[in-house]
Amino acid sequence: MRFLFINHIQNARQSLKSNRMRSTLTMLGITIGVASITTILALSGGASKIVSSQVDALGGNIAVIRPGAASESPLQDIAQIPSTQHFAASTLTENDLNAIQAVPHVSALAPMMVLSGAVRAESSAPVNTAIVATTPALADIVGLKPQDGQFLDPQLNQYTAVIGAQLSVDVFGTEQSIGKTITIRGKSFTVIGVLKRDNNPINYNGVDFDKSVIISQDAGRELNQGSLQIQQINVQSDSVSNLNQVIVDMNKTLLKNHMGEADFSVLSGEQIAQPTNRLFTAIAGTTTAIAAISLLVGGIGIMNIMLVSVAERTREIGIRKALGASNSDIVAQFLIESLALSIGGGISGYVIGYLLAFGISTFLPFMPLLSWEIGAVAIVVSVVIGTLFGIYPAVRASRKDPIDALRQYD
Amino acid sequence: MPQTQTAPVIVLKDLKKRFGVGDAEHYAIDGIDLTIQKGEFIAIMGPSGCGKTTLLNILGLLDSKIEGEYELEEHSVASLSVRRQARIRSQQIGFIFQSFNLVTRLNVIENVALPLVYKGTTQLNRMKQASAILHQFHLGEREYYMPYQLSGGQMQRVAIARALVNTPSIILADEPTGNLDSHSSHIIMEELSDLHKLGNTIIMVTHNPHLTTYASRVITMLDGKINTDTAQQTEEEPIDAKKPLNKIGKSTKKRRKAKRKKEVKS
Numbered sequence: 001m002r003f004l005f006i007n008h009i010q011n012a013r014q015s016l017k018s019n020r021m022r023s024t025l026t027m028l029g030i031t032i033g034v035a036s037i038t039t040i041l042a043l044s045g046g047a048s049k050i051v052s053s054q055v056d057a058l059g060g061n062i063a064v065i066r067p068g069a070a071s072e073s074p075l076q077d078i079a080q081i082p083s084t085q086h087f088a089a090s091t092l093t094e095n096d097l098n099a100i101q102a103v104p105h106v107s108a109l110a111p112m113m114v115l116s117g118a119v120r121a122e123s124s125a126p127v128n129t130a131i132v133a134t135t136p137a138l139a140d141i142v143g144l145k146p147q148d149g150q151f152l153d154p155q156l157n158q159y160t161a162v163i164g165a166q167l168s169v170d171v172f173g174t175e176q177s178i179g180k181t182i183t184i185r186g187k188s189f190t191v192i193g194v195l196k197r198d199n200n201p202i203n204y205n206g207v208d209f210d211k212s213v214i215i216s217q218d219a220g221r222e223l224n225q226g227s228l229q230i231q232q233i234n235v236q237s238d239s240v241s242n243l244n245q246v247i248v249d250m251n252k253t254l255l256k257n258h259m260g261e262a263d264f265s266v267l268s269g270e271q272i273a274q275p276t277n278r279l280f281t282a283i284a285g286t287t288t289a290i291a292a293i294s295l296l297v298g299g300i301g302i303m304n305i306m307l308v309s310v311a312e313r314t315r316e317i318g319i320r321k322a323l324g325a326s327n328s329d330i331v332a333q334f335l336i337e338s339l340a341l342s343i344g345g346g347i348s349g350y351v352i353g354y355l356l357a358f359g360i361s362t363f364l365p366f367m368p369l370l371s372w373e374i375g376a377v378a379i380v381v382s383v384v385i386g387t388l389f390g391i392y393p394a395v396r397a398s399r400k401d402p403i404d405a406l407r408q409y410d
Numbered sequence: 411m412p413q414t415q416t417a418p419v420i421v422l423k424d425l426k427k428r429f430g431v432g433d434a435e436h437y438a439i440d441g442i443d444l445t446i447q448k449g450e451f452i453a454i455m456g457p458s459g460c461g462k463t464t465l466l467n468i469l470g471l472l473d474s475k476i477e478g479e480y481e482l483e484e485h486s487v488a489s490l491s492v493r494r495q496a497r498i499r500s501q502q503i504g505f506i507f508q509s510f511n512l513v514t515r516l517n518v519i520e521n522v523a524l525p526l527v528y529k530g531t532t533q534l535n536r537m538k539q540a541s542a543i544l545h546q547f548h549l550g551e552r553e554y555y556m557p558y559q560l561s562g563g564q565m566q567r568v569a570i571a572r573a574l575v576n577t578p579s580i581i582l583a584d585e586p587t588g589n590l591d592s593h594s595s596h597i598i599m600e601e602l603s604d605l606h607k608l609g610n611t612i613i614m615v616t617h618n619p620h621l622t623t624y625a626s627r628v629i630t631m632l633d634g635k636i637n638t639d640t641a642q643q644t645e646e647e648p649i650d651a652k653k654p655l656n657k658i659g660k661s662t663k664k665r666r667k668a669k670r671k672k673e674v675k676s
Contacts (some may be wrong), residue, residue: 004528007533014515045457131570318511319511319524320524320528321499323474323524324496324528324529325500326496326528327496328495329528401473403473406507
C-alpha cells in the first residue's frame with residue numbers, strides 16, 4: 001500500500017509535468033486564494049501583536065483600569081473601542097485615584113484624561129490632535145522619553161505642555177519648539193518638552209503620543225469646566241509577582257468605592273490588548289471570508305481540470321483496470337493528483353502571501369506576524385480544497401466501465 | 411493435451427450476456443458451455459459481432475454483469491467482490507489487446523512495470539522484473555523509448571511483456587496480431603507459442619485462420635454460440651451445417667488452404 005502511495009505521487013508528478021501550462025494555471029487559482037489569506041492573517045496578526053508586545057515590553061507589571069464593565073461579548077467590545085472621542089461621562093473619579101494610590105505595592109499610577117479641541121500655534125494642528133491631561137508618572141509607566149526639554153513637573157506652572165515630535169513639526173515646522181507657546185482650547189501653554197518619536201500609533205492608551213499634547217491634570221480640569229474625566233488609569237506595581245495581588249486589591253477597593261457596582265474593569269497583560277485585537281480579528285475575519293471566495297473559485301478550477309484530465313485519460317483508466325487496478329487505486333491516483341495541485345498552489349501561495357505582507361508592511365507601522373499557525377492554515381486550507389474538489393472527478397474516474405474505457409481511442 | 415486430470419481453469423455453464431433493453435434487447439452471448447483446461451492454447455474465431463471479444467472480456471473479469479455460471483479456478487465469479495476481481499486481474503490474468511493499449515505517457519519499462527504497481531511491488535523490484543522480461547523479449551535496448559517510438563510489432567511485444575510480468579496463469583489475447591503485418595504477426599505468434607509450451611493457458615481471439623495452426627484447440631463462434639470446437643468435433647455437428655451459403659464459403663476456404671499447402675510442398 002505504501003509503495004502504491006509513492007507510485008501515485010510519482011505518477012501525479014509526471015502527469016502534471018506533461019501538462020505544465022495547464023497545471024500551473026490551475027495552481028495559480030489556489031495560489032492567489034492562499035496568498036491573500038496569508039497576507040491578511042500575517043498583517044492582522046502583526047497589528048494585534050503590536051499592542052500585546054508593547055504591554056510585554058513595559059515589563060509586565062502594568063494594569064489598566066477603564067470605566068465600564070468588561071463585556072463578555074467580543075462584538076460589544078468592538079463597538080466600544082476606547083478612543084479619544086469617548087463622550088460618555090467616565091465612572092472613574094478622583095476619589096478612585098486616591099483609593100488606588102493607597103493600595104499596597106502600587107508604585108505609580110497615571111490617570112489619563114483625553115480631550116479633543118483646537119490646538120494652535122504658528123499653524124493649526126490636525127483636527128484630531130489629542131490633548132492628554134495626566135500626571136508626571138505617565139512618562140515612566142508608558143515609557144515616554146523627552147527628546148528635548150523635560151516631562152511634566154508639578155513644581156512648574158500648570159500652563160506648561162509637552163508635545164509630540166510630529167505635532168511640533170505640524171504646528172511649528174520644527175522639532176525644536178522648547179519655550180514656544182501653543183494655544184489649547186484658547187489657553188496659552190508653554191512648551192517645556194518635545195517627546196522622542198516612538199512610532200506607535202496603535203497602542204493600549206488609544207493615543208498616538210507623537211501627535212498629541214500632554215498637559216497636567218489641573219490644566220486639564222480647567223479646560224474641561226472644572227471636572228475631571230478619567231478615561232483610563234495606568235497602574236504600575238512594584239514588581240511583576242505583586243501585580244496579581246494589586247489587581248485583586250484594586251478591584252476590591254474600587255468595588256467598595258462604587259458601592260458594589262462593577263462599572264469599571266481592571267485589565268492586565270493580554271486583556272489590555274484585547275479590544276484592539278478583537279477589532280483586528282473582526283476585520284481579518286471579514287477580509288478572509290472574501291479571500292475564501294477566490295479559493296472557492298480556485299477549487300472549482302481544480303475540479304474542472306481534473307474532469308478534463310479524467311476524460312482525456314479514459315483509455316488509460318481502462319488499461320489500468322484491465323491490468324489489475326481496483327476502484328480505490330483509481331480514486332487514489334486522481335485524488336493525489338488534485339491534492340498535488342492544491343498543495344502546490346498552497347505552498348506557493350503561502351510564500352507569495354508573505355512576500356506581499358512584507359512588501360505592504362514597509363508602508364505600515366508594524367511587521368507581519370510570523371507564526372506556524374498561518375502556515376498550518378495555508379496547508380490545511382489547500383488540503384481541504386484539493387480533497388473537496390478532487391473527490392468527485394476521482395470517483396467518476398473510478399466508476400468508468402473498463403470495457404467502454406478501453407474502447408475509447410485517444 | 412497436458413494435465414486433463416486436474417481441475418479445469420475455466421468452466422462456463424449456459425453463459426449469457428445481454429445488451430440493450432426492451433425491443434433493442436439482444437444476447438451477444440447466448441448460452442455458452444465451455445470448459446478450459448490448464449495449459450490449453452485456444453483460438454476463438456468467428457465473424458465480427460459474434461461475441462468473441464465480449465466472451466474474452468467476461469473471461470478477463472472486465473464484465474461481470476452476466477447470466478449463467480462462470481467458475482474461474484473453481485470459484486464462482488459472481489460471488490467475488492469488485493476488489494477481489496481486480497486482484498485476480500492483477501495476479502492471474504494477463505491481457506493482450508489488438509491496439510496494444512500501452513499508456514502513451516509512460517515509457518516502455520514503466521508500461522511493463524504497470525501491473526506490478528497494483529501488486530504492491532517496490533519501485534526497484536518493479537524495474538528489475540520489467541527489465542528482465544523486456545530482455546527476454548529482446549527489447550532490452552528499448553526500455554526508455556516512448557511507445558510512439560516503437561514499431562507495431564515492438565509495441566505488441568511490449569504489451570505481451572506487460573501481460574506476462576505478473577506471471578499470470580491465464581493469458582487473454584484479443585486479436586493480438588490484428589494491427590500487424592504478417593511478418594510481425596508470426597513473431598508474435600511464436601512468442602505466444604513459446605509461452606504455451608511453458609505451460610500457460612492462452613485464450614486468443616483472432617480473425618486470421620492461419621494463426622489457428624499455433625493453437626491446440628480452435629473454437630468458432632456464431633451469433634453468440636459456439637459453432638465448432640475442435641475438442642468436441644467428433645461428437646457434434648456444426649450448427650451452420652444446414653446453412654449452405656456459409657458452408658460453401660467455408661469449404662472454398664478449406665480448398666484454398668489445401669491448395670496453398672500443396673504449393674508450399676511442391
